[in-house]
Amino acid sequence: MASEQPKKSQLYTRTGDKGESSLYNGERRAKTDRIFEALGAVDELNSSIGIAHHYCVKSNNGLAEQLIEIQCNLQDIGSNIATPRHDASEIQLRNTAFDEGHIEKLEGWIDTLDAQLPPLRNFILPSGGESSIFLHQARSICRRAERTAIPVVEAEDADESVGKYLNRLSDYLFAAARFAAKHDKMEENLYKKAKSGREASIQTRAL
Amino acid sequence: MLLNPFRDTLRRAGTSAFSTGSAIRLAGRPKIYTKTGDKGTSSLFTGERRPKDDEVFEALGTNDELSSSVGLAREYCLDQGSDVQGMVEQLEQIQCLLQDIGSNIATPRDSATAPRLARTEFDSDGQHVQDLENWIDTMDQELPPLTSFILPSGGKAAAALHVARSISRRTERRVVPLAQEQRVDKSVAIYLNRLSDYLFTCGRYAAMKAGRQEVLYKKPRAPRVKKNSPSVEE
Numbered sequence: 001m002a003s004e005q006p007k008k009s010q011l012y013t014r015t016g017d018k019g020e021s022s023l024y025n026g027e028r029r030a031k032t033d034r035i036f037e038a039l040g041a042v043d044e045l046n047s048s049i050g051i052a053h054h055y056c057v058k059s060n061n062g063l064a065e066q067l068i069e070i071q072c073n074l075q076d077i078g079s080n081i082a083t084p085r086h087d088a089s090e091i092q093l094r095n096t097a098f099d100e101g102h103i104e105k106l107e108g109w110i111d112t113l114d115a116q117l118p119p120l121r122n123f124i125l126p127s128g129g130e131s132s133i134f135l136h137q138a139r140s141i142c143r144r145a146e147r148t149a150i151p152v153v154e155a156e157d158a159d160e161s162v163g164k165y166l167n168r169l170s171d172y173l174f175a176a177a178r179f180a181a182k183h184d185k186m187e188e189n190l191y192k193k194a195k196s197g198r199e200a201s202i203q204t205r206a207l
Numbered sequence: 208m209l210l211n212p213f214r215d216t217l218r219r220a221g222t223s224a225f226s227t228g229s230a231i232r233l234a235g236r237p238k239i240y241t242k243t244g245d246k247g248t249s250s251l252f253t254g255e256r257r258p259k260d261d262e263v264f265e266a267l268g269t270n271d272e273l274s275s276s277v278g279l280a281r282e283y284c285l286d287q288g289s290d291v292q293g294m295v296e297q298l299e300q301i302q303c304l305l306q307d308i309g310s311n312i313a314t315p316r317d318s319a320t321a322p323r324l325a326r327t328e329f330d331s332d333g334q335h336v337q338d339l340e341n342w343i344d345t346m347d348q349e350l351p352p353l354t355s356f357i358l359p360s361g362g363k364a365a366a367a368l369h370v371a372r373s374i375s376r377r378t379e380r381r382v383v384p385l386a387q388e389q390r391v392d393k394s395v396a397i398y399l400n401r402l403s404d405y406l407f408t409c410g411r412y413a414a415m416k417a418g419r420q421e422v423l424y425k426k427p428r429a430p431r432v433k434k435n436s437p438s439v440e441e
Binding site for chain 1: 356363374387397404
């Protein structure tokens with residue numbers, strides 16, 4: 001190890017050590033506030049898309065560019081959530097508004113992907129290769145992020161467009177997962193009701 | 208967090224009125240399933256039973272998820288090679304500390320006996336937080352300065368470290384109210400706060416060592432009418 005101390009990083013500020021953090025309008029609140037819960041869930045969603053992106057690049061399935069744009073959208077959604085709409089300046093509101101146009105764009109992407117997929121006849125199990133699996137995982141985290149955002153949107157602390165985008169995003173991730181499985185030529189596993197141990201043993205005994 | 212797997216089996220062997228008639232062999236084969244949680248309660252380290260949706264179990268479970276995610280990130284770092292070998296060792300140490308954090312959470316500071324409190328104290332001298340800060344400072348020296356937001360990216364290890372980072376922050380959120388009510392040591396909340404900074408730095412460092420460009424945030428434009436770009440077709 002080097003004998004001289006490395007320069008102190010600016011990364012850790014220690015201002016959160018007592019359990020509070022700041023919003024974009026400067027207001028400090030407890031870290032348990034539902035705004036931070038929503039922010040954190042969106043952060044987890046963003047990270048999980050980062051993993052899915054890695055595998056989509058590896059598979060070269062063409063989804064990578066859309067996933068990057070989604071990650072940037074999620075960053076903007078974070079800014080919107082972190083700036084309570086009733087308690088911010090005009091400039092802050094303008095800089096952090098989240099446009100509904102992003103939702104329409106997602107819908108266009110879903111339409112294009114869906115058109116290339118065979119119709120769904122059964123429930124599928126999250127499966128279908130690396131890219132598909134991680135897109136399914138991102139989908140489930142997206143739905144959790146939407147759940148945490150709902151009370152924040154209802155209190156009008158975040159724009160309605162945020163809730164709508166997260167809702168549409170889980171549909172996109174589902175379509176993307178199926179598309180990724182098809183691209184990798186991987187079988188999706190179908191749901192089939194499992195026989196309970198008892199039924200199965202009765203069956204074998206009858207044999 | 209793994210409680211002694213023998214403990215419940217031993218208890219049931221001694222008092223159970225519902226033995227199957229065959230001897231319960233304990234040597235080398237503890238039962239993983241005890242069924243004692245089937246009615247929705249579980250025990251703390253003090254022996255106190257509480258419903259599984261108690262805040263303490265929420266914090267314990269989230270800490271467990273964190274440890275799992277750190278373990279996964281460590282595996283990817285192992286795959287990445289010698290450049291991040293130091294990080295691999297640090298992550299393993301952190302997993303052990305998370306186990307200790309679990310013990311601290313599972314032993315409510317406001318109701319446990321003095322010997323139990325002494326056994327499960329966490330980072331009373333702040334050394335573990337200091338270690339995290341030293342590790343951050345060392346890695347930060349090699350990293351280019353941050354001039355814009357980055358997206359969680361930069362290869363498998365970096366992406367997995369970002370996931371762990373986000374789970375670390377969720378763990379902190381679960382612990383903070385318990386620390387404020389003095390049911391968990393404040394040092395645990397401080398450690399978790401610093402840990403997410405450490406994991407962020409690791410994410411950047413792993414990306415740099417993998418030679419992978421981190422993707423920078425760029426505000427997407429929102430055209431209201433155009434629906435078609437960038438589209439994906441086979």
